[in-house]
Amino acid sequence: MTGNVTLRVLMEAAGLGQADLAKRLNGHIERLSGVPGTVSDRHVRNWLTGKTAWPQKRQREALEAEFGVSAENLGFTPLPPRTKLVPRQAAAGPDPSESLEAPLKRRTFTAAATTLAAAQLLPARAGARPRVGMSxxxxxxxxxxxxxxxxNxxxxSISLETRAVxxxxxxxxxxxVGTTTSRVRxxxxxxxxxxxxxxxxxAIDSHQPERARTHLRDALYLADLSGSSQMKTRLWLHASLLASQExxxxxxxLDAAYEARSTYACRSDALLRSLALARLAGTQAHAxxxxxxxxxxxLGNIDGAQEAFATADRDASRPAWISFYDExxxxxxxxLVMTRLGRHxxxxxHLHKTLRQLRPEYRRNRMYYTATLALVQLRQGEVELACSTAERVGPRGHNPPAGRTGQLLIxxxxxLAKVAPGSRCVADWKARYRLQGEHRP
Structure with missing residues (x-):
């Protein structure tokens, strides 16, 4: 019997124990069906050990709602279709094991996979050391x-975080499980x-500092093993933002931002240097x-960021993670630097330029900078304009979005309540978000 390694990895990444997951799934079941769920930690344990390879339909739907991926991509194996019994004297049909192999053959690793099949995370059999190469x-x-x-x-989100882990x-x-060259390793x-x-x-974007700290420690260790100065730059920039949230x-x-700025990658690549200087300026303004x-x-560092950006080779080959950094x-x-310094x-x-130039697919950044614009307008006394801008973020009648954008709206x-108490804008805003002023977990 093979355990469900994928589900175990996703639960660990989300910080969920067996009882925790069962409770959350019961909530999903009640929301989806109107009937209270009956999932217990025993059910979860059976899934993890592989005793139950394919949960019941309502349980699968709840799992998919929790993790944002299909049951198959959570490491579960669909049951084979039932076949009718045939008399012993009937001609022999296909090997019944083939009906079991078909769904397994379909569960191969692809670039579009949202997570990994459990079989892929298991060590190879003793003596079978496959070659791991650049493919x-x-x-x-x-x-x-x-x-x-x-x-971008x-x-x-928890789905993105668990898939990444x-x-x-x-x-x-x-x-x-395989043999590799030093380059591949x-x-x-x-x-x-x-x-x-x-x-x-x-985890940072979702304001989950404890999980973020664990990921930071692991990522820095792996970056050291890889010897990548570019990756260390990225991680120290994330570390700076994480610390500034606490x-x-x-x-x-500040120390983490200085560490990012001092890497070899920043000294040798003007675009990375521009990003590091802009983030350092934001950290200094925050403090x-x-x-x-x-x-x-x-102010000096944001000027330096603009100068470095102007001299950067935009066509140079760079890692995917920096693709977001443009004009x-x-x-x-x-x-962000200007508003933290009170220069609203x-x-x-700057924000109007950002929103004009921002690529259409960057929906998360558009929401974040729109919420920032509303806050900046409010601080200049433009109450009605600020409310109109804020209404562009998220649908009416919902809680504020999660993460950094939600924090800005809160x-x-x-x-707003302090600047214009008793105004129609305040009443409309409270009606817009049911949990106005509360922190979403």
Missing amino acids: DVARLETAFHDLVTSD QQGG AFAQHALEKQK SRLYYLAAAFTGTALWA PGGAREA YRGERRLGQAA AELQGLSS AEAEA QFGQE
Whole structure:
């Protein structure tokens, strides 16, 4: 009996125990069917051990709602179709084992896979050491590109985080079960770090600092093994943002941003240097608190980011994770520096440029910068205009979006209530979001 490794990896990445998952699934079942669910930790244990290879329909639907992928991609195997019994004297038909092999043959690794089949994460049989080559690396790189595209379009989520962790595990398993060259081995470490870095970013974007810390530690270790200065730059930039989200983390955030700026990759690539300087400027502005030296340093670094961007070779080959960084994003990061320094009119000018230039598929960034624009307009006393801008983020009658955009909208609602108490705008805003002012988990 083979356990469901994929489900176990996804649960661990989400920080879910057996009882926790059962409780969440029961909630999904009640929401989907109107009938309370009866999933227990025993059901989950049977799935993990492989005792139950194909859950009941309502349980599968709940699992798919929880993790955002199909039951097959969660590591479950559909039951073969039932066949009628035939008399013993009837002519022998096809080998019944073929009906079991067909669904398994279909569960091969593809670039479009949203997660990994359990069989792929298991060690090879003793004595069978397959060769792992650049074709395996290429498939993983394609999968990484797909995850980056998903993040750019939809933002961080538990689904993105768990898929990234599963792919990182797969990259590491490739080394354990096969023979590789040093070049392939280094690239597999790089990809494991890249996937873990994506899980880190998803946790940061969703405001899950404990999980993010775990991913950061693992990703930095893997980046060291890969020897990639580019990956270390990415991870230190993420570390800076993570620290800035935590109370009292300003000093750590600055140190991490300085570490990113000092990497060899930043010294040798003007585009990476531009990104690192823009993020460093944002971190300095975040820690500003009226300290003139930090404010001047932030302005100097955002100027440096713009100069480096202007000299960067846009056609150079670069990793997929930096594809988001263009003129629109530089304008957006500049706006964050300005608004944190209290220069709201300049921030608004940058934001209008960002929203004009932002690529259509970058829906997550558009929502984030639109919410930022609403906050900037409110701080300039343009209450009705700010409310009109904020209404472009998310549908009416729902909770604020999760993650950083949701935090901005919560902050907007709180500041709106202080600036214009008792106004129609405040009443409309409270009606818009049922849980106005509360923090979504």
